[in-house]
Structure formats: C-alpha cells, structure tokens
Amino acid sequence: MASKSHLPPPVMAVSRSLRRTNPITYILAAGLCIFFLYFFFADGTSIPRIKNLDAGAKQILSSKDAASNALSPPSLPYIKPKLAEGEVMAPPPVVHYHMNNVTVTGDPIGNRESVLILTPLARFYDGYWDNLVKLSYPHDLISLGFIIPKGREGNLATQQLQERIQKTQAPTNKNRFASITILRQDDEIPVLTSEHERHALSAQKERRAAMSKARNALLFTTLGPTTSWVLWLDSDIVETPASLVQDLASHDKGIIVPNCFQRYYNKDKESMDVRPYDFNSWQDSPTAKGLAEKMGPEEILLEGYAEMATYRNLMAYMADATDLNGDPRREVNLDGVGGTALLVKADVHRDGAMFPPFPFYHLIETEGFARMATRLGWQAHGLPNYF
Amino acid sequence: MASKSHLPPPVMAVSRSLRRTNPITYILAAGLCIFFLYFFFADGTSIPRIKNLDAGAKQILSSKDAASNALSPPSLPYIKPKLAEGEVMAPPPVVHYHMNNVTVTGDPIGNRESVLILTPLARFYDGYWDNLVKLSYPHDLISLGFIIPKGREGNLATQQLQERIQKTQAPTNKNRFASITILRQDDEIPVLTSEHERHALSAQKERRAAMSKARNALLFTTLGPTTSWVLWLDSDIVETPASLVQDLASHDKGIIVPNCFQRYYNKDKESMDVRPYDFNSWQDSPTAKGLAEKMGPEEILLEGYAEMATYRNLMAYMADATDLNGDPRREVNLDGVGGTALLVKADVHRDGAMFPPFPFYHLIETEGFARMATRLGWQAHGLPNYF
Numbered sequence: 001m002a003s004k005s006h007l008p009p010p011v012m013a014v015s016r017s018l019r020r021t022n023p024i025t026y027i028l029a030a031g032l033c034i035f036f037l038y039f040f041f042a043d044g045t046s047i048p049r050i051k052n053l054d055a056g057a058k059q060i061l062s063s064k065d066a067a068s069n070a071l072s073p074p075s076l077p078y079i080k081p082k083l084a085e086g087e088v089m090a091p092p093p094v095v096h097y098h099m100n101n102v103t104v105t106g107d108p109i110g111n112r113e114s115v116l117i118l119t120p121l122a123r124f125y126d127g128y129w130d131n132l133v134k135l136s137y138p139h140d141l142i143s144l145g146f147i148i149p150k151g152r153e154g155n156l157a158t159q160q161l162q163e164r165i166q167k168t169q170a171p172t173n174k175n176r177f178a179s180i181t182i183l184r185q186d187d188e189i190p191v192l193t194s195e196h197e198r199h200a201l202s203a204q205k206e207r208r209a210a211m212s213k214a215r216n217a218l219l220f221t222t223l224g225p226t227t228s229w230v231l232w233l234d235s236d237i238v239e240t241p242a243s244l245v246q247d248l249a250s251h252d253k254g255i256i257v258p259n260c261f262q263r264y265y266n267k268d269k270e271s272m273d274v275r276p277y278d279f280n281s282w283q284d285s286p287t288a289k290g291l292a293e294k295m296g297p298e299e300i301l302l303e304g305y306a307e308m309a310t311y312r313n314l315m316a317y318m319a320d321a322t323d324l325n326g327d328p329r330r331e332v333n334l335d336g337v338g339g340t341a342l343l344v345k346a347d348v349h350r351d352g353a354m355f356p357p358f359p360f361y362h363l364i365e366t367e368g369f370a371r372m373a374t375r376l377g378w379q380a381h382g383l384p385n386y387f
Numbered sequence: 388m389a390s391k392s393h394l395p396p397p398v399m400a401v402s403r404s405l406r407r408t409n410p411i412t413y414i415l416a417a418g419l420c421i422f423f424l425y426f427f428f429a430d431g432t433s434i435p436r437i438k439n440l441d442a443g444a445k446q447i448l449s450s451k452d453a454a455s456n457a458l459s460p461p462s463l464p465y466i467k468p469k470l471a472e473g474e475v476m477a478p479p480p481v482v483h484y485h486m487n488n489v490t491v492t493g494d495p496i497g498n499r500e501s502v503l504i505l506t507p508l509a510r511f512y513d514g515y516w517d518n519l520v521k522l523s524y525p526h527d528l529i530s531l532g533f534i535i536p537k538g539r540e541g542n543l544a545t546q547q548l549q550e551r552i553q554k555t556q557a558p559t560n561k562n563r564f565a566s567i568t569i570l571r572q573d574d575e576i577p578v579l580t581s582e583h584e585r586h587a588l589s590a591q592k593e594r595r596a597a598m599s600k601a602r603n604a605l606l607f608t609t610l611g612p613t614t615s616w617v618l619w620l621d622s623d624i625v626e627t628p629a630s631l632v633q634d635l636a637s638h639d640k641g642i643i644v645p646n647c648f649q650r651y652y653n654k655d656k657e658s659m660d661v662r663p664y665d666f667n668s669w670q671d672s673p674t675a676k677g678l679a680e681k682m683g684p685e686e687i688l689l690e691g692y693a694e695m696a697t698y699r700n701l702m703a704y705m706a707d708a709t710d711l712n713g714d715p716r717r718e719v720n721l722d723g724v725g726g727t728a729l730l731v732k733a734d735v736h737r738d739g740a741m742f743p744p745f746p747f748y749h750l751i752e753t754e755g756f757a758r759m760a761t762r763l764g765w766q767a768h769g770l771p772n773y774f
Contacts, residue, residue: 183612213763216739225570225608352603352741358762375745376600 104228104345106252108245109138113228114178115245116346118145119235120214122153124160127238133168137245139177145222147183147214158182181222185214204302208365212357215339215365219349230349232342232366239263240341247386248343251331254378255348255370257281258386259315260340274387276316279303280338280367281382283313292362300359303336303367312336318384326385334380336367351376491615491732493639495632496525500615501565502632503733505532506622507601509540511547514625520555524632526564532609534570534601545571568609572601591689595752599744602726602752606736617736619729619753626650627728634773635730638718641765642735642757644668645773646702647727663703666690667725667754668769670700679749687746690723690754699723705771713772721767723754738763 103111115137119128135142146161148154161182169176215232223230229249237260241247248256259281266273280303288310292301302308315334319326344353353376356368363371370380490498502524506515522529533548535541548569556563602619610617616636624647628634635643646665653660667690675697679688689695702721706713731740740763743755750758757767 181612213738217734217737220607220610220737220739221612223607225568347604350604350607351600352607352744354739354741357739 102226102228104347106250108229108249109141112138112141113249114141114143114224114226115229115231116143116145116222116224116227117231117233118215118218118222119147119233120211120218121146121148121157121161121235123235124157124164125236125238126160126164128235129161129164129168131238131240132233133175134242135240135245136242139175141178142245143178143222143224143227144180145183145218146181147185147218149185149214154184158184183218183221185217201302201305201308205300205364209357212355212365212368215355216357219354223346223349227346230344230346232339232344234340237341241387244341245343247328248383251329251381251383253331253381254345255334255337255373255380256343257315257334257337257380257382258341259319259382259384260338261387276314278338278340279314279316280336281315281334282310282336283315283333284335285311285313287311295362298359299362300364301362301367315382315384318382328383328386330383330385332382332384334382335370335374336363337370337380337382339366342366345378348373348376348378351378353378489613489615491734493637495616495636496528499525499528500636501528501530501611501613502616502618503530503532503609503611503614504618504620505602505605505609506534506620507598507605508533508535508544508548508622510622511544511551512623512625513547513551515622516548516551516555518625518627519620520562521629522627522632523629526562528565529632530565530609530611530614531567532570532605533568534572534605536572536601541571545569570605570608572604588689588692588695592687592751596744599742599752599755602742603744606741610733610736614733617731617733619726619731621727624728628774631728632730634715635770638716638768638770640718640768641732642721642724642760642767643730644702644721644724644767644769645728646706646769646771647725648774663701665725665727666701666703667723668702668721669697669723670702670720671722672698672700674698682749685746686749687751688749688754702769702771705769715770715773717770717772719769719771721769722757722761723750724757724767724769726753729753732765735760735763735765738765740765 103113105111105113108115117132132144148158148161165180167173169180219230229245231245231248240258244258248258257278259276260278261274262277263272263274265271282303288301291308291310295301301310303310303312303314312335315332318332353369353373355365356372357364360368361371373380490500492498492500495502504519519531535545535548552567554560556567606617616632618632618635627645631645635645644665646663646668648661649664650659650661652658669690675688678695678697682688688697690697690699690701699722702719705719740756740760742752743759744751747755748758760767
C-alpha cells in the first residue's frame with residue numbers, strides 16, 4: 001500500500017519532521033459536528049423477498065441485504081418497493097433485524113458482511129477516491145464516513161469530495177456505495193504558535209489528541225447495528241490492493257494492520273522507490289516500557305523522535321529482505337497500531353475501544369486504541385509483507 | 388425519583404448486599420448483539436417544507452424535525468410524503484442535514500433537540516414503561532434503545548417489552564416515540580460460582596465490567612448524527628417527574644445526575660418511606676485517593692463496602708435536611724456518577740467518553756465514565772435535592 005507523497009522527496013528524517021508539523025495537511029480540530037451530508041444507495045432493482053404477516057402490519061425481512069423500512073440504520077441500503085397502480089403501502093411496519101445473521105468472519109463477501117470505511121479528511125486527493133472506487137469488495141456492502149475540519153481548507157475538501165460523490169453515487173451507477181456520511185467539525189484548525197512549532201513533541205500530542213476526538217466523533221456517529229467491520233483509511237492513501245478489505249478480513253482478527261509504504265523519487269538510485277511510512281505499528285520494547293515507568297502521568301511516548309529512543313520493533317522494518325516479495329499472509333502481534341489503514345471488527349469498538357485523546361498507559365490516539373483493545377481482550381496483528 | 392423495590396424491605400445493608408449479588412436482576416453478559424428490532428414513528432401528518440432544486444434531484448430539508456429520505460439516521464423520524472395519483476417519487480435524493488441547527492441547550496424543547504434514552508434491561512417492569520410514557524418531553528423527539536441479555540430471563544423481558552411497544556407505537560397513537568431499538572446480547576448470563584458469591588467485591592468487578600460492555604455496545608450502536616442528549620435510565624426506575632428530561636437539560640451541563648431514592652416499607656415508622664439508592668454519585672475524598680494510590684493497577688475502588696471505607700461525600704446523603712423539600716436546582720460537582728438516571732450531552736460521548744470495563748484510575752463503569760469525561764474536559768454535576 002502506498003501513500004500519497006505531497007512533498008518533494010527530501011531526506012527521510014527531514015520529510016517526517018516537516019510532515020509532522022504541517023498544520024494544513026494534518027491537524028484536525030476537535031469539536032461539534034456542524035454539517036452533515038447523507039447520500040445513499042437506493043433503487044428498485046433487487047427487492048428482497050418479504051413475507052407478509054398480520055395482514056401486512058408486520059414484516060419480517062428474509063434478507064439482511066436491504067431494509068424495507070423508512071428508518072433503516074445507515075449501514076443498510078434502503079430499497080423502496082415498487083407498487084403497482086392502485087396498490088397501497090402497508091402501515092408503518094415493525095421491522096425485525098435478526099442480528100444473529102450479521103456475522104464477522106474470514107469470508108465477509110460470502111456472508112454479505114457490511115464494512116464501514118472511516119476517513120478523517122483534511123485534504124482531498126483524487127487518487128484516494130480513485131483507489132476507493134477500485135476496491136473489489138461489493139460496494140453495496142460498503143458505507144463511507146468522513147469528518148472534515150472547519151475552515152477554508154475543509155470547505156475545499158468538502159467541495160472536491162462532493163463533486164466525486166455526485167458522479168459515483170449517480171442512480172445509474174450500479175457500482176455505487178451503500179451510503180456516505182460527511183461530518184463537518186465546529187472548530188477551526190488551530191494555528192500553531194511559534195513556540196509549539198519549536199517543541200514538536202508537544203505539538204504532536206495536541207495534534208493527535210485533536211485527531212483522536214475527530215476519530216471518536218466519526219465512529220460514535222456512524223457505527224450502526226449491522227456494521228461488521230470498520231476500516232480506518234487515511235485520506236492520503238492512494239494505492240492499495242483492490243482486494244484490501246477481503247484480504248485483511250480473511251485473517252479473521254479483531255484488529256489487523258497492513259504495512260504502509262510511501263512512493264518517492266530516490267536520488268541515489270535515480271528512480272522511483274518506496275520507503276517506510278507508518279511508524280505507529282510496533283511491538284513494545286523493554287526500553288519503551290522503562291521510559292513509560294519513569295514518566296509523569298501526563299507524558300506520552302511517541303515514535304520517531306531521536307530524543308526518545310524507544311528501540312521498539314517497528315513493523316515498517318519487519319518486511320522480509322528488501323525484495324518486498326515475502327509471504328503477504330505472515331502475521332505478527334502488535335502492541336501499537338497506526339491509523340493509515342486499520343481493519344477493526346465492529347465488536348472491538350462496541351466493547352468500548354476508542355481513540356484516547358488523553359495519555360492511556362502513556363499512549364495516545366491509534367496507539368492508545370491498541371492498548372485499550374488489549375484491555376478489552378483483543379489482540380492487534382500486523383502483516384509486515386502485505387502492502 | 389424512586390426505583391422499583393423488588394425485594395422485601397430488609398435492613399438496608401443486607402438489602403444492598405443482596406441486590407449486588409442477585410445475578411438474575413443485574414448481571415448483563417457482554418458480547419455480540421444477535422437480535423435487533425426497529426420500530427419507528429412515521430405518518431404523513433406534518434411533512435416538512437421541501438425545496439426542489441436541480442429538477443428534484445437534490446432536496447434540502449428546511450426542518451430538522453423529520454427526514455424525507457430513505458436512509459435517515461435512527462435518531463430522526465421519517466415522514467413519508469403523500470403522493471397524489473399519478474405523481475412520481477423523485478429519484479434518490481442527496482439530503483443535507485445542516486448540523487449547526489442541531490443544538491444542545493438549556494431549552495431542548497424550544498430548540499427541538501433529540502433525546503436518546505438508553506436502558507440496559509435485564510427485567511421488564513410495567514412501572515418503568517408507564518413512567519416512560521408519562522414523560523412530558525415531546526415523544527417525537529425521543530428515541531429509545533435497549534440492550535437485553537441472552538437466555539430465558541432476557542427472552543421474557545424482550546417479550547414483555549414488545550407487548551408494551553406494540554400498543555404505544557400503534558400508528559393511531561399520536562404520542563408514540565420517534566424510534567425504538569432493541570439489541571439482544573450473544574452471551575448467556577454468567578452463573579456466579581459459590582466462590583464468586585463469597586467474594587462479593589470481585590463479583591462486583593465482573594458484573595460491572597459486563598455492564599460496561601453492554602452500555603458501550605448500546606451507545607456505539609444507537610448514537611446518531613442528530614442526537615443532542617443521551618439519558619441513561621435504569622430499568623427499575625418506575626417513578627420520575629414527568630419533566631425529567633427538560634428539568635435536567637435546563638442546567639445545560641455536560642453530565643448531570645438527579646438524586647435517586649427507593650420506596651420501601653419502614654417497619655419502625657409502620658409506613659412507606661424512602662431511602663438512598665444510588666451510591667455511585669460522589670465527591671472524592673483524601674481517604675479514597677490514598678486508597679487508590681496504594682492499589683495495584685488492576686484493583687478498583689467500590690462504594691458501600693465496610694472493608695473499603697472511602698469516606699467519600701455521597702450525593703445520596705447531600706439532600707437538604709430530612710423534609711426532602713430543599714432547592715431542587717442546587718448543583719454540586721461530582722467526581723463519580725451512577726447510571727440510575729444520568730443525562731449526558733451527546734458530544735461528551737462523541738469526544739470518546741465511554742464506560743470503561745477495565746480499571747480506569749481505579750474506577751469502573753459509570754464511575755470510570757465520569758473520570759474519563761473529566762479527562763476529556765467535561766465536569767459532572769449532581770442535583771442532591773432533585774428526585
């Protein structure tokens with residue numbers, strides 16, 4: 001999987017430092033959602049078989065593929081039944097969703113499992129949307145959710161996103177998504193003071209706390225009763241295998257993370273090359289644990305700072321050899337995960353796993369999420385050779 | 388506010404001990420939701436004004452009172468437009484919800500704010516439903532959510548609940564609720580071993596961890612984009628002021644808890660009397676903080692155990708004098724809250740505040756929730772004289 005490189009290819013360390021403090025690209029302000037768009041998939045091409053009981057007063061859905069009632073949850077497409085002339089709609093029905101038919105398995109397509117793809121969106125990339133549209137997972141089982149910050153950048157991203165949505169979700173497009181939800185945040189992007197910029201570590205903490213609240217607002221608002229899987233996908237992911245969802249789900253883990261690389265121009269090789277991108281997926285180290293023990297309650301561990309060498313085992317460097325052709329199904333246990341691409345069973349979230357905006361075991365955001373999931377009995381896994 | 392007393396009136400200490408270890412009444416097993424019922428409020432009596440743009444392809448809702456699209460979120464009632472003969476439904480619309488019209492204020496009725504009432508339900512009491520129906524908050528702004536454990540007791544509760552719902556939600560009843568969601572858990576009620584029963588403290592921890600997961604599953608699944616307030620209400624609450632929601636909301640706090648009493652027969656007075664009921668709403672004490680500091684990371688503080696005297700300031704005992712006629716609007720700050728009746732701004736949850744099933748600052752469930760909300764910048768308040 002490759003992420004969009006929107007900076008000229010510099011020395012890696014400088015690149016990361018720049019990226020970390022680039023407020024326009026990365027900072028999502030927390031706050032209230034002020035704006036909500038709702039798009040959906042609905043036509044009459046495949047009406048599920050409906051048994052009429054009690055003279056039409058009660059309907060039992062024999063398929064979970066579509067809801068036939070008006071207030072169907074956002075994760076299910078609504079299919080309006082076609083009525084013959086003179087036919088009358090039944091009175092408001094009582095709809096029973098038999099949730100024991102909603103599975104979370106290694107065969108999500110075979111079991112028609114709903115996937116919710118969630119993306120905090122600060123900038124819109126056409127490559128992101130192109131890649132999303134190319135996903136081979138059945139689109140009528142995919143719901144999308146976005147949270148976009150307030151302000152000029154956010155307005156632009158919203159507009160660009162809507163333009164692509166209008167085309168993709170056209171009623172004539174058989175490949176459109178089940179539903180799309182867009183949340184707009186109430187807050188402006190916080191301007192980094194020069195002091196903040198000088199202290200990259202504290203700016204990181206603030207940025208990731210804001211990102212945590214944005215992720216939580218998106219998650220709490222969009223997760224529905226029929227959601228089986230949640231795929232967190234960063235807005236700069238422009239290239240994934242088309243079978244990403246089913247590949248990750250086939251491992252049947254509570255939390256699973258592929259490896260993520262960034263394409264860049266390698267000056268030494270004078271050609272395009274890839275380099276590690278997400279440093280938040282790691283296995284814990286005695287050094288990091290020792291650092292945490294000596295920390296004050298409000299301090300957090302962050303990866304990738306020379307002044308805080310953790311010696312953690314980073315998944316970014318676990319890929320077999322240098323040929324990038326190792327077994328893509330090789331699994332490793334992880335203690336921290338990144339949010340670049342992250343597949344989570346909806347039940348992990350339903351148990352209470354969220355993205356702590358405060359230090360949680362000295363961890364924050366996606367890394368804190370992995371720790372919290374562990375507290376809830378779920379183990380995170382990584383696929384070092386799956387890109 | 389009074390809770391249902393379903394035990395003969397014994398000495399209070401014994402009563403609490405019995406209640407705490409009564410598995411049938413109180414234990415909710417965590418797990419997957421297997422069964423989902425959806426009821427809703429829908430008729431054609433008040434169709435909101437809809438502007439037609441782009442030849443009907445795009446509709447803008449001028450009112451947040453009702454959704455006119457098929458996939459409207461569960462927190463909004465769906466009102467199906469009546470079509471004249473020969474009239475054709477517009478193609479699937481793109482519906483914009485302008486969320487800056489969704490407020491959370493001290494005047495929730497005036498601002499038409501949606502309230503989600505959530506109840507973990509192990510036993511169904513007719514008194515609970517009677518009290519719910521008597522609430523004077525506009526019912527078309529109230530959505531209900533229940534989570535019911537698996538097993539025989541849960542089946543019975545589901546059946547009793549459904550019988551009352553069928554009547555209350557009848558299309559002819561103008562006073563019906565906006566929507567009702569019922570989640571059934573996947574797990575059986577865990578049977579307490581005799582060892583557990585002997586060690587009430589550890590049983591408490593297990594019980595409240597299971598309750599936390601049940602609350603989280605209910606919350607994550609039912610919270611929608613238009614929800615302004617969440618009222619947590621225990622299933623044995625059979626008597627509240629009819630104006631409970633608007634009374635609590637008028638304080639305009641992130642988290643607010645009324646005092647809760649239990650009616651019982653006082654043998655000494657030879658008449659019905661009330662006694663304190665919820666001991667989880669408290670102000671912290673130096674003793675409790677000292678206990679927590681000496682605890683291992685997995686230990687939790689619990690209120691009401693002689694072997695763990697916390698000397699916390701319990702709201703149950705803060706009511707003015709004994710005449711129960713103190714100022715009902717008097718507010719106190721709280722460090723822990725109970726879940727008997729608990730009004731929360733939806734944004735507190737959206738920021739990430741959930742019910743920790745694991746020790747969080749040595750607190751669990753609703754008490755841990757209050758601590759987590761504090762970490763997210765929200766202060767809990769109590770109303771010692773409001774019953």
